[in-house]
Amino acid sequence: MPTHHIVSAFDEELKYLANRIAAMGGHAERMVDQAVFALVNSDHGLARQVVANDEFLDIGQREIDEKAIVIIARRQPMADDLREIIGAIRISGDLERVGDLGKNIAKRVVAVTEARQPVRLFRGIESLAELALTQLKDVLDTYASRSIDRIGFVRDRDDQIDAMYTSLFRELLTYMMEDPRNITACTHLLFCAKNIERIGDHATNIAETVYYIVTGAQMPAERPKEDKSHKVTAQATAAADPS
Amino acid sequence: MAGRLGDFLRIVISRLWSARWLIAGAIVALAGLAASSGATVSSVLLAVLFVVAVAALAPRRDGLGRTERVADAGRTPFDAITAEHLAASVSDPLVICDARGSVVYANKPAANAFSALNEGTSLILRFRAPEMQDLIGGLLSQGKGGSIDYAERLPVERWFRVTASPIGQAGGFFVLVFKDQSETRRIDRMRADFIANASHELRTPLASVSGFIETLRGPARNDPAAREQFLQIMQNQTARMARLIDDLLSLSRLETKPFLNPADRLDLRPLIDGVIDALSPLAKESGVRIERDFGEGAAIVAGNRDELIQVFENLLENACKYGQSGGRVLVSIDRAASGYDGMLDVAVRDFGPGIPEEHIPRLTERFYRVDVETSRGQKGTGLGLAIVKHILTRHNARLTIRSKPGEGSTFTVHFPQA
Numbered sequence: 129m130p131t132h133h134i135v136s137a138f139d140e141e142l143k144y145l146a147n148r149i150a151a152m153g154g155h156a157e158r159m160v161d162q163a164v165f166a167l168v169n170s171d172h173g174l175a176r177q178v179v180a181n182d183e184f185l186d187i188g189q190r191e192i193d194e195k196a197i198v199i200i201a202r203r204q205p206m207a208d209d210l211r212e213i214i215g216a217i218r219i220s221g222d223l224e225r226v227g228d229l230g231k232n233i234a235k236r237v238v239a240v241t242e243a244r245q246p247v248r249l250f251r252g253i254e255s256l257a258e259l260a261l262t263q264l265k266d267v268l269d270t271y272a273s274r275s276i277d278r279i280g281f282v283r284d285r286d287d288q289i290d291a292m293y294t295s296l297f298r299e300l301l302t303y304m305m306e307d308p309r310n311i312t313a314c315t316h317l318l319f320c321a322k323n324i325e326r327i328g329d330h331a332t333n334i335a336e337t338v339y340y341i342v343t344g345a346q347m348p349a350e351r352p353k354e355d356k357s358h359k360v361t362a363q364a365t366a367a368a369d370p371s
Numbered sequence: 372m373a374g375r376l377g378d379f380l381r382i383v384i385s386r387l388w389s390a391r392w393l394i395a396g397a398i399v400a401l402a403g404l405a406a407s408s409g410a411t412v413s414s415v416l417l418a419v420l421f422v423v424a425v426a427a428l429a430p431r432r433d434g435l436g437r438t439e440r441v442a443d444a445g446r447t448p449f450d451a452i453t454a455e456h457l458a459a460s461v462s463d464p465l466v467i468c469d470a471r472g473s474v475v476y477a478n479k480p481a482a483n484a485f486s487a488l489n490e491g492t493s494l495i496l497r498f499r500a501p502e503m504q505d506l507i508g509g510l511l512s513q514g515k516g517g518s519i520d521y522a523e524r525l526p527v528e529r530w531f532r533v534t535a536s537p538i539g540q541a542g543g544f545f546v547l548v549f550k551d552q553s554e555t556r557r558i559d560r561m562r563a564d565f566i567a568n569a570s571h572e573l574r575t576p577l578a579s580v581s582g583f584i585e586t587l588r589g590p591a592r593n594d595p596a597a598r599e600q601f602l603q604i605m606q607n608q609t610a611r612m613a614r615l616i617d618d619l620l621s622l623s624r625l626e627t628k629p630f631l632n633p634a635d636r637l638d639l640r641p642l643i644d645g646v647i648d649a650l651s652p653l654a655k656e657s658g659v660r661i662e663r664d665f666g667e668g669a670a671i672v673a674g675n676r677d678e679l680i681q682v683f684e685n686l687l688e689n690a691c692k693y694g695q696s697g698g699r700v701l702v703s704i705d706r707a708a709s710g711y712d713g714m715l716d717v718a719v720r721d722f723g724p725g726i727p728e729e730h731i732p733r734l735t736e737r738f739y740r741v742d743v744e745t746s747r748g749q750k751g752t753g754l755g756l757a758i759v760k761h762i763l764t765r766h767n768a769r770l771t772i773r774s775k776p777g778e779g780s781t782f783t784v785h786f787p788q789a
């Protein structure tokens with residue numbers, strides 16, 4: 129009886145960590161989405177809201193860290209459980225960074241809209257953000273379902289994000305050279321694009337952590353670099369499990 | 372008659388079973404009594420038989436037994452319907468979870484609507500949007516039901532009215548029903564989108580047409596050769612504007628469409644044959660020969676016929692227009708393609724100039740054109756591949772683009788195995 133009690137209380141603690149991660153993930157996804165929307169639609173109010181929301185993630189990360197340390201000290205967990213806890217610490221760190229990057233985009237909204245740019249400049253940023261957000265969503269969904277058999281999508285999309293970022297970078301440079309009046313706004317947009325690309329990287333980190341939690345092994349490294357730069361995939365969606 | 376007897380026997384047996392400990396005790400006591408008092412075996416047997424008969428037949432105030440019997444007698448087909456039958460017949464996505472918030476049942480529409488929603492998945496982990504967290508949190512911790520609006524942005528934007536409630540009085544199970552509100556929401560969005568895109572993209576061709584009109588009325592008034600040339604350009608421009616509006620409408624319409632029915636199966640072979648036939652005038656005009664390498668047997672995928680026709684029309688049209696110089700276009704079907712999920716691949720390959728590397732990731736963006744001048748000459752709007760991407764996303768399919776400058780381009784559609 130008493131052992132059963134201890135085990136289930138321990139399970140509750142692990143569940144608490146996972147739930148906090150989910151809440152942080154939801155917030156981070158929302159922040160990035162809103163930051164990019166605010167940027168594209170010059171919505172200053174929304175941008176301010178995003179900046180204010182970042183605190184939630186800072187608090188979340190601190191809470192998870194503290195809780196995790198207490199659990200490790202008290203329960204001295206082994207193998208699977210220890211991986212689960214270490215994984216939570218790592219994922220919350222990545223999510224907190226995602227929030228910072230989102231906040232950074234939101235902070236640039238005012239500067240970008242002061243020098244209003246043609247719509248076409250934002251289309252690239254929008255598709256880059258869509259890719260990064262899809263990556264983040266699919267990765268967090270994998271954390272929820274713990275089914276890692278389709279995790280191959282992560283590497284593919286990581287490559288797409290890089291390719292898209294490179295292309296966007298060149299495009300923005302062209303606009304800056306075409307007309308010096310574009311320089312200020314384009315510089316901010318370049319940083320925004322860089323931030324989004326890094327959000328994608330953090331999503332990939334999270335995928336690696338999830339893989340580690342589930343299997344105890346490192347996620348298979350990148351496949352051999354075929355003519356990768358010439359190939360690109362238009363948005364892969366993690367297919368709904370048909371079973 | 373036989374039924375009665377069967378019922379009777381069943382009742383007797385169940386009563387004996389439920390009284391088994393009492394009977395066993397009585398028998399042991401009687402045997403002990405007999406041994407100490409020296410009674411005859413037959414009298415002991417008689418006493419035992421009596422105990423058993425009483426246990427089996429005497430009226431008993433056994434609430435459980437009676438309600439069981441009543442339920443048994445009054446069983447209608449309706450009683451045989453389980454909660455699962457009921458949930459399965461609901462046409463909106465519906466998810467049932469236990470007290471820990473783990474999915475115990477998700478009906479078909481729910482599995483279609485939400486990826487990564489398996490039995491055992493924690494709802495709190497899967498639905499991370501802050502308002503969903505509040506709803507599910509309140510439900511699990513206080514058994515509090517409620518309704519909220521929830522938008523799932525990716526891969527395709529959808530809005531839901533989510534209602535959460537506990538099931539029955541006993542507690543322990545909860546149900547979430549998702550009412551799809553996407554259509555009404557999207558119509559507003561579509562209007563805004565259409566205005567933004569159309570006003571932006573129509574401005575250039577309109578400006579050019581009005582420029583030519585000015586020239587025709589002024590400097591070129593008496594120049595028949597220039598007039599003919601300008602009128603030709605104007606005609607091209609207006610054709611492009613008309614097409615742009617068609618494409619924009621088609622894209623908006625796609626975005627307001629409900630989910631696909633994943634049960635619809637079709638064979639891609641005749642579908643692509645039809646597209647090739649329809650495009651043969653364009654191919655002839657461009658001097659391009661369309662070849663096919665379909666392999667053996669049917670190529671079955673899940674999908675919507677009209678939408679998939681649109682996909683291959685766009686890809687083949689591009690291959691003929693932009694790969695014209697290669698003189699041929701190859702359409703091939705690969706049934707054993709590699710990928711992280713089972714795939715069936717259809718590749719459209721041309722042997723034209725190819726696409727510079729830096730443009731490849733961007734081609735599916737709205738209005739993106741590699742070379743605005745060539746594309747405009749082809750009456751291109753830059754929406755074709757955006758439409759392709761949108762349709763494929765709805766089909767859980769993917770598009771990959773490979774190209775080497777000077778060697779042509781290959782656009783490959785990867786379908787999940789049907």
Ligand SMILES: Nc1ncnc2c1ncn2[C@@H]1O[C@H](COP(=O)(O)OP(=O)(O)OP(=O)(O)O)[C@@H](O)[C@H]1O
Pocket residue numbers: 618685689690693694721723725726734739740741742746750751752753754755756757780
């Ligand atoms: N097979 C190809 N070879 C070379 N470039 C291509 C090829 N297919 C597409 N492209 C390039 O991609 C751009 C976008 O194609 P897309 O089909 O989206 O638009 P479009 O052809 O310009 O317009 P629409 O299809 O609406 O008439 C084209 O403008 C062209 O520059």
Ligand SMILES: [Mg+2]
Pocket residue numbers: 685688689751755756
């Ligand atoms: Mg086209």
